[in-house]
């Protein structure tokens with residue numbers, strides 16, 4: 333008996349030491365235990381109970397916006413920080429903005445282009461985020477803006493406009509009276525599992541542990557640094573800046589909106605697992621899959637929920653609720669089963685009670701809305717577009733229609 337206790341303690345201690353060595357849990361050695369076939373069959377979604385959105389950790393039920401804002405929201409933010417995305421280190425840094433190019437006649441005179449270098453310096457190293465911004469020349473007052481977190485090749489946000497991509501349809505957005513900005517997420521942190529040596533981790537990380545930020549949190553931090561500039565630009569309405577992202581960029585947009593309440597709206601395009609779809613449904617990509625394929629995206633603690641979704645203290649309806657009461661648009665693509673469109677819609681559906689604490693009466697239909705027919709209710713909106721996983725002009729137009737109503741341009 334005594335021997336077995338000793339063995340247990342020795343084993344636990346060596347595990348702790350192992351974890352403590354580099355602050356990272358080594359790649360799962362328990363893969364076989366959590367690997368389950370990927371499910372695309374609605375009938376095989378297991379029964380699950382979502383953690384209660386409005387019940388505080390002390391059992392108190394939230395009935396008003398003050399309790400939400402003062403008690404429940406901070407609790408959930410902390411849980412997503414420590415268990416999912418990771419904590420930003422408190423290492424001091426300096427930041428400078430340098431306008432490197434201005435073109436008042438961009439897009440054949442329709443827009444002004446500003447290219448800006450945001451340089452972060454810490455621990456004798458620096459890193460530069462290039463922000464591109466077009467503002468409409470016909471505007472007579474500060475305009476609302478969209479900031480895209482670009483997770484695709486830089487040509488998708490070609491600031492010279494030689495290449496035009498529906499992923500960032502700058503001309504169309506300008507024509508609708510909005511400013512449009514973008515940055516390349518790789519400027520903040522390259523999307524690879526390098527032990528957090530490069531990107532902003534290389535500047536700000538000191539001792540890493542199981543709660544240390546992953547790459548998605550780093551990208552969200554980068555979006556906030558871009559916002560630091562955008563709120564100072566006189567052509568933009570500082571309280572009308574939306575953040576938008578696709579897929580891993582959409583997970584990032586949600587986390588940016590949750591952590592930085594200066595973002596006045598979030599457009600979340602097909603974020604899927606670890607973003608907009610309910611993990612407990614285990615439909616399409618699972619926590620196990622995402623942690624295995626992208627071990628650098630989340631904090632190490634998130635791996636505790638590989639194959640153990642029901643033990644996670646949060647689910648993604650709570651991430652969406654962190655955006656309340658600000659406008660939130662969740663979108664899916666019909667063929668993107670890996671991202672679980674139904675799970676995305678349900679997460680939004682179950683986030684609505686947090687929105688309604690603010691006096692609105694949002695009510696989404698029980699069933700999935702028909703393809704290409706956006707549903708807008710109060711400050712939440714949803715569509716499922718026909719076709720594949722992508723961010724297209726069709727999606728943007730739906731986001732702009734919502735923003736027309738909710739982001740202050742033509743407040744209705």
Ligand code: GTR
Pocket residue numbers: 483578579580581603604605617622625
């Ligand atoms: C996939 C990943 C998804 C999604 C996507 C993307 O491979 O499994 O969670 O983020 O990449 O970013 O395009």
